[in-house]
Amino acid sequence: MVEYESWVLEMLKNSVLACALVFCVGLQGVALADQPGPDWMPLEQVKQKLISSGYTSIIKIEAEDGHWDGEGMKNGKAMQFDLDPKTGDILGEVEK
Incomplete structure (x- = not known):
């Protein structure tokens, strides 16, 4: 035993x-987890660029697979977006 x-x-x-x-x-x-690169546009500038592109609310934004990835409200619709890491330009956006 x-x-x-x-x-x-x-x-x-x-x-x-x-x-x-x-x-x-x-x-x-x-x-x-993914981290922004040293040559990436700072997050605050990215948010300002999104606002100037018509986003009224940024719900989430994070570094993912070599670009900024996030969610926000644009024209009253929930959107998902991908942004160029260096310029903040919208690479793609779809309604969520």
Whole structure:
């Protein structure tokens, strides 16, 4: 019986270690999220450019896959948009 209890405790310990490892690896992926490049237009200037393009509200904007990606309101409609990272020009926008 003692051998069985020892085996169960060892399996439990290994399971906890495996879960901790998976959790840490998952957090590492969060830390590696896209970041604006050093030559990208600053976020505040990007927001101003969107407002001058007819957006009345910027709901979300973030660096993603080498460009600015976000959501906002334009002409009373919820929109998704992609922006050039250096110029802030709209590369594409669709109604959400």
